[in-house]
Amino acid sequence: MSDRPVRTRIAPSPTGMMHIGTARTALFNWLFARHTGGTFLVRVEDTDRERSTEAAVQVIFGGLNWLGMTPDEPPVFQYARADRHREVVAELVARGQAYRDYMTAEELEIERERARSEGRVVRSAWREADPSTWPDRPYAVRLKSPLEGDTVVADAIKGDVRFQNSTLDDLILLRSDGNPTYNLAVVVDDHDMAITHVIRGDDHLNNAARQTVIYQAMDWEIPIWAHLPMIHGPDGAKLSKRHGSQAVGEFDEMGYLPETLRNYLAKLGWGHGDDEIFSDAQAIAWFDIKDVVSAPARLDWAKLNHINNHYIREADPARLAGLVIEILKRRGEVVRQGDETLITRTIPFVRDGAKTTLELADTVAFVLKSRPLALPEKALSQLTDETRARLGRLRGALTQVADWNVPSLELAIRAFAESDGVGIGKFGAPLRSVLSGGAPAPDLAGALTALGRDESLGRIDDALSLRA
Ligand code: GLU
Numbered sequence: 254m255s256d257r258p259v260r261t262r263i264a265p266s267p268t269g270m271m272h273i274g275t276a277r278t279a280l281f282n283w284l285f286a287r288h289t290g291g292t293f294l295v296r297v298e299d300t301d302r303e304r305s306t307e308a309a310v311q312v313i314f315g316g317l318n319w320l321g322m323t324p325d326e327p328p329v330f331q332y333a334r335a336d337r338h339r340e341v342v343a344e345l346v347a348r349g350q351a352y353r354d355y356m357t358a359e360e361l362e363i364e365r366e367r368a369r370s371e372g373r374v375v376r377s378a379w380r381e382a383d384p385s386t387w388p389d390r391p392y393a394v395r396l397k398s399p400l401e402g403d404t405v406v407a408d409a410i411k412g413d414v415r416f417q418n419s420t421l422d423d424l425i426l427l428r429s430d431g432n433p434t435y436n437l438a439v440v441v442d443d444h445d446m447a448i449t450h451v452i453r454g455d456d457h458l459n460n461a462a463r464q465t466v467i468y469q470a471m472d473w474e475i476p477i478w479a480h481l482p483m484i485h486g487p488d489g490a491k492l493s494k495r496h497g498s499q500a501v502g503e504f505d506e507m508g509y510l511p512e513t514l515r516n517y518l519a520k521l522g523w524g525h526g527d528d529e530i531f532s533d534a535q536a537i538a539w540f541d542i543k544d545v546v547s548a549p550a551r552l553d554w555a556k557l558n559h560i561n562n563h564y565i566r567e568a569d570p571a572r573l574a575g576l577v578i579e580i581l582k583r584r585g586e587v588v589r590q591g592d593e594t595l596i597t598r599t600i601p602f603v604r605d606g607a608k609t610t611l612e613l614a615d616t617v618a619f620v621l622k623s624r625p626l627a628l629p630e631k632a633l634s635q636l637t638d639e640t641r642a643r644l645g646r647l648r649g650a651l652t653q654v655a656d657w658n659v660p661s662l663e664l665a666i667r668a669f670a671e672s673d674g675v676g677i678g679k680f681g682a683p684l685r686s687v688l689s690g691g692a693p694a695p696d697l698a699g700a701l702t703a704l705g706r707d708e709s710l711g712r713i714d715d716a717l718s719l720r721a
Pocket of ligand 1: 263264265266298439452453457
């Protein structure tokens with residue numbers, strides 16, 4: 254095995270979205286590079302000129318950026334390297350490892366038919382032609398693949414995968430329009446980028462056989478292959494639209510944090526025992542390609558939510574407040590100066606049950622309401638004369654609280670209940686409605702602390718001055 258310094262890459266084709274599978278491939282390449290002290294690279298496979306718009310390319314960089322996995326070197330763009338690809342094709346021809354194929358479209362069609370009926374792959378008569386007889390007309394260039402024996406893809410996850418050479422036709426390297434083909438470009442780029450480990454989805458396993466033959470024809474060192482099992486939906490079928498979201502951007506919009514995705518995606522096909530939650534540092538320390546399982550991984554929303562809740566509880570409130578503000582703006586709500594500070598202060602009281610930042614946005618909403626709050630019917634009916642009188646006395650007690658924080662307020666509320674001779678249940682529900690306008694809210698002391706002294710007393714005053 255080679256002792257070259259580890260260099261990994263992802264090679265996404267810009268399609269306008271970044272698939273969750275691409276994110277997982279990026280993660281495994283990134284973890285492996287970090288684990289080995291290697292380099293993580295990105296190559297944009299932009300040879301499909303119609304799909305590879307500037308916007309589609311930006312979706313990939315945006316996704317990687319959001320996930321916190323930016324490449325260690327500037328990205329490589331495949332299309333810009335077409336001359337280099339053609340140069341290698343010329344070299345393969347010069348080495349006698351490739352040949353010009355002058356079959357016309359009609360001739361190819363006839364050969365295809367014949368190959369089909371004879372149960373073999375397409376073969377061109379030009380394979381054995383002497384280069385001195387090559388005519389001056391359009392041609393494609395094909396690889397002179399071995400006809401006998403096997404090509405073995407020594408895969409770090411799947412083990413040795415054997416392909417009978419008799420089943421591989423001579424791969425076209427250069428089309429008659431002069432454009433290099435996909436498998437050729439991938440090999441040249443991976444070689445030139447000194448990629449040591451090709452870690453990608455196992456939908457590319459057949460390509461690995463094709464690519465191995467090209468490496469051999471060029472006498473280039475073959476990278477270590479590691480083909481990852483696909484991600485399936487919760488029902489075990491290949492992940493598709495009907496399983497819900499598949500694009501990285503959608504997970505962002507649904508209120509998942511990037512560290513959640515990193516932690517969760519690491520568990521899809523790899524894991525560290527039964528560990529549910531682990532940090533980037535732990536994943537980097539533990540990750541190894543040989544521990545990736547070869548069975549397909551299943552997306553599990555309940556686990557994803559559980560992990561997201563964990564990171565929401567851990568995250569810096571100011572950062573979460575920024576995310577909540579974005580959500581509110583997306584919802585078309587008016588965001589005022591000072592709201593972000595208010596939200597930051599409120600988050601510690603409301604985040605425990607939040608599975609997503611969207612839920613967090615719902616649970617902080619009460620603090621953003623403007624006075625006087627519109628009270629729902631139910632809250633109004635709870636405001637009997639007796640309750641009003643009690644809330645009035647409670648207000649008085651609250652004004653005596655010196656430090657407006659959870660422990661002091663809890664103490665004050667308990668002391669008031671005692672002195673008023675009732676359980677907290679007697680006024681807790683109406684007070685919460687008065688403070689929140691019926692929106693979800695934390696417990697009393699939390700709600701009061703989040704609102705602050707003046708706003709809390711003001712909301713109580715508003716309710717007391719309502720006509721019964
Ligand atoms: N461009 C390919 C894709 O998006 C990846 C090719 C590779 O990783 O070798 O599926």
